[in-house]
Amino acid sequence: MSQLQYYLAIVAGGVSALAFALLVNWGFGSQFAMAAILALGVVSLGRFWLGWSPWLDGAIALFGAILLMVALPGMVPAPTWFWAALIAFWLFGWLFVERLSKAIGDKKIDQRVGVIIPIVFGAALLVIWEAVTVGLAVPTVIMPPPSMIWAKLISSVPTLLADFNQTFLKAVLVGYVIGCGSGFLVAILIDRSPFFKRGLLPLGNFVSALPIIGVAPIMVMWFGFDWPSKAAVVVVMTFFPMLVNTIAGLSASGNMERDLMRTYASGYWQTLFKLRLPAAAPFIFNALKINSTLALIGAIVAEFFGTPIVGMGFRISTEVGRMNVDMVWAEIAVAAVAGSVFYGVIALLERAVTFWHPSVRGG
């Protein structure tokens, strides 16, 4: 047992005892299950003499958290024992994660079980968020609890779908395809002229540091309020990463391989399609992945500058103005899921296309 685990175990047991005492003092109510779990937490101090599985720590944290969430709506503001119990279960969760990751590091538990650890972290965050916002009666204008955001998400599916359709399916996808496509084609053209390449590459790299998002008001002026102006912003934002990465990728194939192609008497296009583009694929996918995030950001921020009354950015900026913070969070949740799925799809595509690359083969 490491030093950290040692102290964590002592403190977790101690805080459980404290929470138990406070609960008894508060007068139990109907919290028998809670009392039982806290008692089990105190019993866990026996680990210094007997064995105590990490899964037991995990179970205490899990059931404790569930009981806390069940008990929460009935008591606002939350009594003292509630906070002590919250801290105790959080410590058990931490201890569980510590022990599990140690066991995985020592190869006592299968590597794949490690997936639990980030899930525990995320769940703990949500539980603490919910407990603090509801238990302390934080004004929902400042921070709504996750349960309220979820309820809003469920109840306003049609609005969210319309926004998603407007922003993602129209502006983001169209802009992304045009931006990445034109960046790719221009890169292939420029690649034929070493002079242009030397002139454009430093500029292209420099552009990535610029706040390109600022072209949004100009595009809105040029292309109107509807989605084409947002797509135009996305085109400008995605063009340069694609250009720079494709140019870098096209010079990724080695001299030996190019010489080999020459000895085969293959022409420019044959070399391009059979050697250089496949060799450039990891670079191109890198740009596609960077651009998937940039595209969503570009489309949402561009909507701050004027849109028809639909769209994710429009919804965020107006609902912020009307203090409907739960709706804003629901919209952000949709954007987060859309962004992650978009990225994930491209990552999967990359694995399928660049199956030969060492990072995919796990070589």
Added chain:
Amino acid sequence: MQQGKNAIPVIIVLLALVVIWYVASLWLNTPWQYQVYANKGVSDWTAQQFVLDAWAQDRPVLPSPHQVATEIWKTTGEIAVTSKKSLFYHAWITLSATLAGFVMGTVLGILLAVLIVHNGAMNRSLMPWVIASQTIPILALAPLFVVIGFNLFTAPPLGLPADTARFISKAIISAYLAFFPVTVGMVKGLRSPEFIQLDLMHTYNASASQVFWKLRWPSALPFLFTSMKVAVAASLVGAIVGEMPTGAVAGLGARLLAGSYYGQTVQIWSALFAASALAAVLVIAVGLVERLVNARMGARPA
């Protein structure tokens, strides 16, 4: 060497861009210029006069480069720095929030990276979230953060003045955007020492803090500076977007927004150029610090 070789192509490409810009400006402004002449009843215009007028409209679709340059000069060189019309004033509002956020974000990112590298559980629980958070449009949170921050900081327990509250909110967004690249870069950097080097430290009986300060930290510095360049650009974008939809009246983002409300294209373009110049200065400044630190640590130039 490498830079000197590229200078001529870069300059020529830049000149080409300016020429394209002039042509595009003429082309895009032509319809409106016809209308202006028709409204005024001017019919005996010459081609030369037409071109010059098209490049000097009040609210052009695409302002010509010299119009933007004149506007930038008018709002920087000709008026006092403290004037509310001065671009320096607006740039400073944005820059101060950027720098505050950048410093906070970098410190936070380094601390997080140190935790992640030294604790397996932290690594396993935080790293997936740090990476996943890269795939979500964080900037979409900007208006929310500014409004929440504004409400929180001006409310009774703190009761800060509006400007300070807005400054802190913007700095928080900047910090949020800056800390991801720093965390990811530093985790990579702190892990970059090879096994034999760590083993050597072990044979010297070095303590954990000695390993950190004498081996891990110095070998992480190149990674730190690379990610700081990304982070400083991201903080600037964060500060600018933080000024956009939130009722801010000062700063480059507010300038962009005001320009778009009143159709002042020249003002939008000059704010855009000011923001780009600011980004360039920030990235170059980080680069200079990097060279100073490298020279001080006796690193060989790469």
